[in-house]
Amino acid sequence: MTNKSEMDTYFGERKGETPLGMVVGGSLSSGLLVKLDSRLSIERLAVGRYVVIQGKSGRKFFGLVTDIALDATNPDLVRQPPAPDDAFAAEVYSRQVAYGMLSVSPMLMLDPEDDQPRPNKTVPAHFAPVHEASAEDVERVFGAEDEKHLFLGTPLDMEAVHVNLDLDRFVERSSGVFGKSGTGKSFLTRILLAGIIRAGRASALIFDMHNDYGWAVKEEGGHEVKGLRQLFPGGQVSVVTLDEDTSRSRGSKVDRVLKIGTQQIEPEDVEMLSGLLGLSDVQTGALPFLRRRLGPGWIDRLLSDTPDDELEKMVEDERIVSSTLGAIQRKFEFFRRMGFLVPGAGDDAVDDIFRRLNQGSSVVLEFGRYGNTLAAYILVANYLTRRVHERYVRKMNEAVGKKADEPRPLVIVIEEAHKFLDPAVAGHTVFGNIARELRKYNVTLLIVDQRPSGIDDEVMSQIGTRVTCLLDNEADIRAVFSGVSGAGALREVLARLDTRQQALILGHAVPMPVVVRTRDYDEAFYQWLGATDDAGERKQRAKRGSEALFGE
Amino acid sequence: MTSDDKAIGRVTRCSTRGFVGAVRLPEPEWPVFGTFCRAEAQQGHSQVIGLIYDLSIEDDELARQLAATESLSPEQLADSQVNRQVPVEYRALAVGYRHGERFVQSLPPQPPLTLAPIHRLSDADVRKFTAQLDFLKLVIAVQEIPVDDLLAAALQTAAAARPESERRAYLVEAAAECARLVGRDLTRLESLVRSLRP
Numbered sequence: 001m002t003n004k005s006e007m008d009t010y011f012g013e014r015k016g017e018t019p020l021g022m023v024v025g026g027s028l029s030s031g032l033l034v035k036l037d038s039r040l041s042i043e044r045l046a047v048g049r050y051v052v053i054q055g056k057s058g059r060k061f062f063g064l065v066t067d068i069a070l071d072a073t074n075p076d077l078v079r080q081p082p083a084p085d086d087a088f089a090a091e092v093y094s095r096q097v098a099y100g101m102l103s104v105s106p107m108l109m110l111d112p113e114d115d116q117p118r119p120n121k122t123v124p125a126h127f128a129p130v131h132e133a134s135a136e137d138v139e140r141v142f143g144a145e146d147e148k149h150l151f152l153g154t155p156l157d158m159e160a161v162h163v164n165l166d167l168d169r170f171v172e173r174s175s176g177v178f179g180k181s182g183t184g185k186s187f188l189t190r191i192l193l194a195g196i197i198r199a200g201r202a203s204a205l206i207f208d209m210h211n212d213y214g215w216a217v218k219e220e221g222g223h224e225v226k227g228l229r230q231l232f233p234g235g236q237v238s239v240v241t242l243d244e245d246t247s248r249s250r251g252s253k254v255d256r257v258l259k260i261g262t263q264q265i266e267p268e269d270v271e272m273l274s275g276l277l278g279l280s281d282v283q284t285g286a287l288p289f290l291r292r293r294l295g296p297g298w299i300d301r302l303l304s305d306t307p308d309d310e311l312e313k314m315v316e317d318e319r320i321v322s323s324t325l326g327a328i329q330r331k332f333e334f335f336r337r338m339g340f341l342v343p344g345a346g347d348d349a350v351d352d353i354f355r356r357l358n359q360g361s362s363v364v365l366e367f368g369r370y371g372n373t374l375a376a377y378i379l380v381a382n383y384l385t386r387r388v389h390e391r392y393v394r395k396m397n398e399a400v401g402k403k404a405d406e407p408r409p410l411v412i413v414i415e416e417a418h419k420f421l422d423p424a425v426a427g428h429t430v431f432g433n434i435a436r437e438l439r440k441y442n443v444t445l446l447i448v449d450q451r452p453s454g455i456d457d458e459v460m461s462q463i464g465t466r467v468t469c470l471l472d473n474e475a476d477i478r479a480v481f482s483g484v485s486g487a488g489a490l491r492e493v494l495a496r497l498d499t500r501q502q503a504l505i506l507g508h509a510v511p512m513p514v515v516v517r518t519r520d521y522d523e524a525f526y527q528w529l530g531a532t533d534d535a536g537e538r539k540q541r542a543k544r545g546s547e548a549l550f551g552e
Numbered sequence: 553m554t555s556d557d558k559a560i561g562r563v564t565r566c567s568t569r570g571f572v573g574a575v576r577l578p579e580p581e582w583p584v585f586g587t588f589c590r591a592e593a594q595q596g597h598s599q600v601i602g603l604i605y606d607l608s609i610e611d612d613e614l615a616r617q618l619a620a621t622e623s624l625s626p627e628q629l630a631d632s633q634v635n636r637q638v639p640v641e642y643r644a645l646a647v648g649y650r651h652g653e654r655f656v657q658s659l660p661p662q663p664p665l666t667l668a669p670i671h672r673l674s675d676a677d678v679r680k681f682t683a684q685l686d687f688l689k690l691v692i693a694v695q696e697i698p699v700d701d702l703l704a705a706a707l708q709t710a711a712a713a714r715p716e717s718e719r720r721a722y723l724v725e726a727a728a729e730c731a732r733l734v735g736r737d738l739t740r741l742e743s744l745v746r747s748l749r750p
């Protein structure tokens with residue numbers, strides 16, 4: 001892209017078009033100040049829009065409008081405005097004395113000889129003209145949609161432009177989807193996962209707390225949308241359930257029922273629950289000892305109603321205080337209520353799940369009714385993740401550099417992530433480790449959370465790509481931007497998102513921060529995924545409906 | 553406005569900053585405050601454009617006599633005020649010059665010639681000259697004359713020389729230029745803008 005006309009097509013030919021205004025100040029770190037042309041209405045602008053700035057040297061800059069302000073050449077104007085009914089004066093003042101200012105965060109720059117914009121390292125000179133970016137400009141920046149680029153949404157006011165996410169980069173590091181309740185996190189995550197699965201870039205292990213991912217998801221409006229298992233009927237997605245009854249009654253296809261043998265549970269699996277089960281430090285500290293003394297059947301023995309000589313002896317020998325033991329036994333009663341826990345050695349579920357993942361099938365783990373029990377969610381997520389991760393580490397080490405033998409990249413999806421990654425536990429849980437070790441073992445996290453401030457700072461700073469719906473809590477907003485340079489300016493943008501289906505995407509998988517209206521998760525999306533035309537299925541459903549109605 | 557051709561006096565004193573003109577005219581024909589006028593300079597190569605800002609009436613023998621008259625009849629008074637050729641002196645601020653067909657809005661290179669005839673600028677020339685607003689800063693820079701009143705009068709004159717449909721836009725533009733020049737003093741700007749309201 002060396003010749004001039006090509007460059008003009010890159011960021012649009014600007015001749016004869018009135019600029020929005022011109023650069024009058026600012027800095028690389030704090031953003032540029034752009035004085036708005038008095039002929040333009042400030043009301044037409046919006047934060048989150050893009051601008052192209054024509055540098056003096058031929059370099060072009062791409063920036064994001066992060067704030068819009070009213071300013072005046074004379075600061076006294078706020079105290080001495082023209083009379084309210086004086087339209088003439090108002091018009092005169094707004095030509096000269098009063099004007100609009102834009103804060104623009106410079107994001108990318110493009111030299112005449114470059115063919116791709118690069119991150120910004122300087123600012124345009126004084127008085128450089130600033131234009132609104134055209135659809136073509138934005139399109140160029142976000143690249144074309146292809147095998148490894150997922151169309152995630154459209155920039156505000158640019159319905160025709162696709163913002164495409166680099167999927168390889170997205171799964172390369174841990175990423176996050178944030179936003180307060182009801183802003184569209186689960187819908188967005190489903191789109192992301194569908195994109196990843198379709199592109200075959202990685203397998204996903206999804207801890208599906210609220211039955212949002214596998215099958216027939218209830219939308220807020222009441223009607224159902226398809227789950228991943230329906231969208232990928234060809235084996236790319238397996239549903240593993242903890243609660244067969246609920247899954248079946250929802251009509252979900254189930255590929256496997258997960259039962260965990262009590263003998264498979266280790267003290268480390270219980271440790272994360274200590275807060276939720278109310279285990280004191282002393283009690284938690286006693287677990288490894290009990291496991292060692294009682295053997296693999298330790299939980300069964302602790303829960304057993306028949307007297308246990310060895311336990312009694314331990315108390316007698318003062319190896320454990322009787323009240324501590326009693327408290328542990330009482331608190332372990334929780335395990336009895338978990339129907340997916342079965343006494344005994346359990347089965348090969350972990351191996352099976354690992355095999356599925358490694359063969360390219362993503363696994364949706366449905367919690368069914370246990371999704372309402374946070375302790376069950378944390379227990380199972382932690383239990384499975386620890387073991388799957390272990391296998392990944394082993395396989396990765398065995399591959400010693402031979403790419404072909406490496407395990408297939410894995411994305412582990414957890415909701416309510418702050419429960420796993422809060423500063424008190426993140427240091428020593430498998431999730432904290434995965435976030436920190438980056439992609440060393442081809443495993444990364446996709447965390448979905450409405451309270452990012454609850455997540456350990458160090459973990460947060462490792463999150464490569466952040467997709468953020470509306471957040472209104474100050475601390476949460478701060479957390480989402482931790483470790484992001486020039487974040488101050490983006491806060492305004494984030495705080496102004498719509499309450500639903502809009503998101504700010506920043507980080508590793510996009511060339512620059514971008515606000516999108518998330519694409520619709522609808523029939524068109526299903527079709528794009530290549531999900532078979534569901535005329536047949538609709539007929540089926542109609543038939544089922546009439547059967548139910550008429551009892552045929 | 554009266555016809556372009558008829559002179560409204562001759563230059564009696566001058567500098568590059570402006571000139572003084574004098575004339576004997578009956579009251580209805582006196583030039584008014586804020587009138588644009590022109591006087592030849594540089595042996596006719598250029599014309600200085602002036603903006604009239606100060607009119608004074610010399611006292612003369614007859615006026616003094618009449619004033620001393622015990623009882624002035626209304627007829628006498630009217631005759632003297634309206635019909636009598638009174639010596640009028642006025643000052644004009646140089647706000648530009650004309651070189652050939654071109655108007656330049658800066659101080660003229662030379663003052664007009666003494667006794668050069670002074671003419672009103674025709675409406676067409678007022679429009680042409682005031683299409684640029686650079687002369688405003690020449691006016692504002694002057695001390696010790698009622699600058700703001702002069703600006704208002706001049707710009708209203710310039711607006712009046714334009715078709716009705718263009719007047720408001722012109723005044724907005726002119727007032728905005730004033731705002732740029734005196735925007736630091738909002739009280740001043742406020743009254744200036746008020747006096748420019750169409």
Ligand SMILES: Nc1ncnc2c1ncn2[C@@H]1O[C@H](COP(=O)(O)OP(=O)(O)OP(=O)(O)O)[C@@H](O)[C@H]1O
Pocket residue numbers: 179180181182183184185186187188218219220221450500501518519520521522
């Ligand atoms: N991309 C989308 N396409 C269609 N509808 C959407 C989309 N995003 C959000 N919605 C609508 O917004 C509603 C809420 O979205 P979602 O359930 O994903 O929110 P959430 O952030 O996961 O909420 P919670 O924190 O309560 O789980 C959905 O039921 C749906 O109606």
Ligand SMILES: [Mg+2]
Pocket residue numbers: 185186187210212
């Ligand atoms: Mg959700």
